[in-house]
Amino acid sequence: MSFNFVVDAIDEKTGARACSYNTHHGTIKTPVFAPVGxxxxxxxxxxxxxxxxxxxxVLANTYHLRLRPGDELxxxxxxxxxxxxxxxxxxxxxxxxxxxxxxKSRKVDENGVTFRSHIDGSEHEFTPELAMRFQENLGADIxxxxxxxAPPYDREYSKAAMIRTHKWAERCLLAKTRSxxxxxxxxxxxxxxxxxSESAQHLKDLGFGGYAIGGLSVGEKKSEMYQVTASVCxxxxxxxxxxxxxxxxPEDLVQCVLRGVDIFDCVLxxxxxxxxxxxxxxxxxxxxxxxxxxxxxxxxxxxxxxTCSHFCAAYLRHLTNTNExxxxxxxxxxxxxxxxxxxxxxxxxxxGQRFKQFADDYLRAYPEDVFQ
RNA sequence: GUGACUGUGGUGGAGAGGUUAACACGUCCGGUUGUGGCCCGGAAGACCGAGGGUUCAAAUCCCUCCAGUCACC
Numbered sequence: 001m002s003f004n005f006v007v008d009a010i011d012e013k014t015g016a017r018a019c020s021y022n023t024h025h026g027t028i029k030t031p032v033f034a035p036v037g038x039x040x041x042x043x044x045x046x047x048x049x050x051x052x053x054x055x056x057x058v059l060a061n062t063y064h065l066r067l068r069p070g071d072e073l074x075x076x077x078x079x080x081x082x083x084x085x086x087x088x089x090x091x092x093x094x095x096x097x098x099x100x101x102x103x104k105s106r107k108v109d110e111n112g113v114t115f116r117s118h119i120d121g122s123e124h125e126f127t128p129e130l131a132m133r134f135q136e137n138l139g140a141d142i143x144x145x146x147x148x149x150a151p152p153y154d155r156e157y158s159k160a161a162m163i164r165t166h167k168w169a170e171r172c173l174l175a176k177t178r179s180x181x182x183x184x185x186x187x188x189x190x191x192x193x194x195x196x197s198e199s200a201q202h203l204k205d206l207g208f209g210g211y212a213i214g215g216l217s218v219g220e221k222k223s224e225m226y227q228v229t230a231s232v233c234x235x236x237x238x239x240x241x242x243x244x245x246x247x248x249x250p251e252d253l254v255q256c257v258l259r260g261v262d263i264f265d266c267v268l269x270x271x272x273x274x275x276x277x278x279x280x281x282x283x284x285x286x287x288x289x290x291x292x293x294x295x296x297x298x299x300x301x302x303x304x305x306x307t308c309s310h311f312c313a314a315y316l317r318h319l320t321n322t323n324e325x326x327x328x329x330x331x332x333x334x335x336x337x338x339x340x341x342x343x344x345x346x347x348x349x350x351x352g353q354r355f356k357q358f359a360d361d362y363l364r365a366y367p368e369d370v371f372q
Numbered sequence: 373g374u375g376a377c378u379g380u381g382g383u384g385g386a387g388a389g390g391u392u393a394a395c396a397c398g399u400c401c402g403g404u405u406g407u408g409g410c411c412c413g414g415a416a417g418a419c420c421g422a423g424g425g426u427u428c429a430a431a432u433c434c435c436u437c438c439a440g441u442c443a444c445c
Contacts, residue, residue: 038407059406067408097406105408118408149406186406217405225405245406252405267407274410275403290400321398323410 003182003209005241011355016257018350021210021241023089023141024180025081026056030241030262031346033253033339034059034091035270039068040084043270044328045336047086053305053337054344056088057142059265062134063095067117067124071137079139091142091265094131096165096186097246100149100218108148110164128171136178144212145172147186152220158190161215162199169206182209184243190215191224193231200235210241213261217246226255233260250279250342251366254359257346269339273332276320279339282365285313287331292317305337306330 034057112127131146150161185203189195243263295313319327349358
């Protein structure tokens with residue numbers, strides 16, 4: 001009941017949604033972009049910064065926090081919100097993505113996954129039951145089923161991972177004990193439409209507080225990612241949040257809101273920020289490029305963020321080239337602000353019934369290779 | 373003035389007779405999508421201080437000059 005989900009508006013031409021999702025730590029207005037704070041910190045940004053740029057939801061990672069400093073420690077210190085001083089909603093990923101990203105250092109079987117720690121080589125078991133326990137210890141508002149994120153093109157593997165993900169989803173439902181956390185199911189099935197629809201239907205039948213689309217932006221084509229997103233969203237229930245995991249770029253956000261997604265997360269803005277790339281309308285700029293050496297202008301004239309209202313591109317380039325901490329901070333701040341601002345613009349356009357026009361105009365600025 | 377040592381791409385610095393002169397930093401250009409890794413990939417850039425000599429072959433050996441460093445007058 002505390003997880004009241006309301007569709008505030010639907011853009012009639014596109015079906016894009018603007019929703020309100022109530023959690024114990026506040027209401028999330030969608031579409032929403034959640035910056036990623038893997039180790040209980042959105043790298044280079046403080047909670048104060050995040051608040052200032054309008055972040056409402058932040059991601060953290062169960063695998064990484066389980067390994068270090070430990071979910072029980074965080075529980076004993078009062079939970080993740082208190083630990084990282086973020087009193088707004090938090091979502092924890094279960095560790096399912098690490099099944100994919102850390103493929104060379106894990107073993108999967110029907111019961112779960114054994115990871116070999118990249119920190120000290122020790123073994124760490126993750127099962128659906130343990131993933132629930134870890135996430136209950138962490139105490140995020142939204143917790144994720146333990147799933148198997150698989151590479152996109154191998155049909156047999158995708159199907160096996162999907163079936164395993166379904167079984168694990170049932171076990172997660174059974175293992176969950178806290179009522180102040182919403183558990184989201186995760187749709188798998190690679191790029192295969194029939195598997196994806198089957199997966200979405202299966203999870204819908206099980207019944208979750210929300211539904212995520214996993215296993216995308218892992219190497220498939222953009223057109224395939226959009227296609228899968230669209231077909232999954234037609235199956236998912238209307239009255240529950242839809243979360244596209246790990247996505248993405250500004251174009252991806254617009255394209256997938258068009259297809260019915262409410263929630264996004266991605267490391268992109270902070271990773272780009274730490275490596276000297278800034279998101280701007282129509283693409284991105286590489287601040288390492290010598291063309292910015294003498295630029296006294298902000299990276300975006302129209303941007304209202306702290307970075308753009310105080311610093312010129314030449315300075316940001318200098319900070320990048322000298323690997324200064326402030327550079328990571330300022331560019332990450334701009335990039336996260338850029339995506340959050342985009343979601344706000346989209347929400348406003350949806351509520352105003354002009355999202356089709358907004359999306360067309362917005363996407364026109366981006367290069368053709370969007371559908372590569 | 374005398375003696376010793378040293379001169380290799382923007383910088384540091386390998387190399388001590390044999391085809392495309394190592395490496396690092398810097399420079400330049402890509403990449404980055406539920407974050408192991410301020411990371412990954414690539415490119416440009418040196419007629420080896422100058423001139424002469426020895427040799428089939430010289431950054432490597434010899435001579436002269438120039439420059440720098442140090443020591444001593």
